[in-house]
Amino acid sequence: MNLARIVAVFCLSILLIPHLAGQQEKAATPGLPISEVQPLALETMAADSAGAVLQIPNVFSPNGDQLNDYFVVTTDGTTVYKFSVFTRSGTRIYQSLSPSILWDGRSIDGKELKEGTYYYVIEENGGSNPFEKAGFMYLYR
Secondary structure, eight states, X not given: OHHHHHHHXXXXXXXXXXXHTTOOOOOOXXXXXXXXXXXXXXXXXXXXXXXOEEEEESEEOOSSSSSSOSEEEOOOSSSOXXXXXXXXXXXXXXXXXXXXXXXXXXXXXXXXXXXXXXXXEEEEOSSSSOOEEEEEEEEOO
């Protein structure tokens, strides 16, 4: 977990330094248009210690339209994972310990979170060489 926290702090500092210094990012140059559905299909893949490949989405939209309403990582259902979600400032806002990884975009106390970027950490519970994956996701409302 220490490595994941170090990476999180490093990434967050890179994202926040220009904002705190009052610098503005340059506007993106026009390129190929992206539809609203395309970003929702983006994901990353990682294998846990048992060899199961986890497909981890990087965006979801818990807006009640029955399309990508949950952050879901499909697992084999036998390995237990600790799943944590953090704000960009590093505050943990959600955590679960379960063989399934599912999040509805709400905080631990049930409040709907604002649209934005969040950091996740997925850790395999137990095992001699436990799996750990961390990254960013974007919550659309």
